[in-house]
Amino acid sequence: MLMTVIPIAYALVSLAFLLSFWRLIIGPDAPDRILALDTLYVNTLALLVLLGIHLGNAIYFEAALLIAMMGFVGTIALCKYLLRGDIIE
Amino acid sequence: MRRFLPHPLLTLTLIILWLLLVNQLSAGHLVLGALLGWLIPFATSGFWPEAIRIRHPLTLLHYLVIFLYDIVRGSFHVAYLILLGPARLRPAFVQVPVALKTELAISLLANTISLTPGTVSVLLSEDKRTLIVHTLDTDDAEAVVADIKQRYEAPLKKIFEEGVE
Amino acid sequence: MIDILLSFLILTGAIFTFIGSLGLARLRDFYSRLHGPTKATTLGVGCLLIASAVYFSVRDEGISLHEVLVTLFLFITAPVSAHLLGKAALHLKVKSLAATPEQENDTPPSPGQVFRPTVHD
Numbered sequence: 001m002l003m004t005v006i007p008i009a010y011a012l013v014s015l016a017f018l019l020s021f022w023r024l025i026i027g028p029d030a031p032d033r034i035l036a037l038d039t040l041y042v043n044t045l046a047l048l049v050l051l052g053i054h055l056g057n058a059i060y061f062e063a064a065l066l067i068a069m070m071g072f073v074g075t076i077a078l079c080k081y082l083l084r085g086d087i088i089e
Numbered sequence: 090m091r092r093f094l095p096h097p098l099l100t101l102t103l104i105i106l107w108l109l110l111v112n113q114l115s116a117g118h119l120v121l122g123a124l125l126g127w128l129i130p131f132a133t134s135g136f137w138p139e140a141i142r143i144r145h146p147l148t149l150l151h152y153l154v155i156f157l158y159d160i161v162r163g164s165f166h167v168a169y170l171i172l173l174g175p176a177r178l179r180p181a182f183v184q185v186p187v188a189l190k191t192e193l194a195i196s197l198l199a200n201t202i203s204l205t206p207g208t209v210s211v212l213l214s215e216d217k218r219t220l221i222v223h224t225l226d227t228d229d230a231e232a233v234v235a236d237i238k239q240r241y242e243a244p245l246k247k248i249f250e251e252g253v254e
Numbered sequence: 255m256i257d258i259l260l261s262f263l264i265l266t267g268a269i270f271t272f273i274g275s276l277g278l279a280r281l282r283d284f285y286s287r288l289h290g291p292t293k294a295t296t297l298g299v300g301c302l303l304i305a306s307a308v309y310f311s312v313r314d315e316g317i318s319l320h321e322v323l324v325t326l327f328l329f330i331t332a333p334v335s336a337h338l339l340g341k342a343a344l345h346l347k348v349k350s351l352a353a354t355p356e357q358e359n360d361t362p363p364s365p366g367q368v369f370r371p372t373v374h375d
Contacts, residue, residue, distance in 0.1 A: 009267070013268055020279070052306055058314075064303075079341070
């Protein structure tokens with residue numbers, strides 16, 4: 001049962017990727033694009049976790065942890081840039 | 090006591106985080122975690138002018154249960170609204186007056202609002218008295234404000250600020 | 255039994271992740287789009303991570319809880335990013351379907367609804 005559900009989940013998450021990517025391309029404003037990037041990294045996280053369950057390998061988790069942290073810092077830095085025109089003061 | 094262990098709650102959280110990170114429970118990691126949990130609060134003491142004090146642990150527990158329930162409820166609500174389509178939505182900005190005074194309580198309130206049904210907090214006014222909240226679908230702004238104040242703000246005030254002036 | 259629970263968690267997680275992105279693509283103004291990724295996607299990935307924790311706990315016959323760490327991290331960071339994005343959007347005066355606080359401020363504020371439009375920090 002698990003092995004029939006995982007491909008469906010792959011498909012759904014991939015569709016989520018495409019939708020976020022579409023928003024990243026059409027914008028129209030900078031915050032929209034940042035939000036799309038933010039969603040993309042969370043989707044990547046989902047895909048990595050799925051891959052980890054599918055292949056039965058716990059090592060993908062470490063990558064997911066790093067992506068979660070780096071993605072958050074990236075989003076915050078970009079927002080700061082929009083707010084102040086500067087990241088490090 | 091306070092000189093040697095300035096932030097007991099932070100220390101405990103750090104120990105638990107360390108054990109989760111290494112993903113195993115052994116005496117060695119417990120000691121290492123305790124050491125880190127003891128030293129890091131000293132290194133970061135500039136960020137924590139005052140130790141966090143929880144006045145009503147039971148209320149906190151109750152609040153957490155409500156919070157978890159509302160996360161699930163909020164996600165279903167948003168999923169339903171998204172599937173319903175954009176034409177049916179009535180988005181609005183609502184101003185919520187904030188009675189909380191400590192920064193921790195205000196940020197917890199803002200985070201709670203963002204994760205619970207239909208609302209995302211977008212701006213805190215400069216005097217920290219008003220929170221601007223975006224609601225996805227409402228036509229009764231006052232009900233939203235009343236719900237936030239009664240459901241989330243009142244317990245937070247009780248947990249973190251009772252007896253504080 | 256565990257199989258059914260895992261399948262359920264994975265399917266729910268994937269569906270919520272998808273709906274979050276659907277909201278991002280489908281809704282009409284930035285502030286509405288903010289809702290989908292903050293709530294639906296976060297819960298979706300949370301479900302997937304919990305499924306992963308259950309899967310590895312059962313398979314390796316030892317409790318695997320470090321997925322909880324990422325779940326916790328996501329649930330703490332998602333509202334923070336949303337708040338900052340909303341703040342940046344208000345600062346840049348991004349188009350909105352609802353009357354933004356700045357526009358409301360042109361009319362005399364009703365009692366108890368004083369709003370100071372300056373975006374600080």
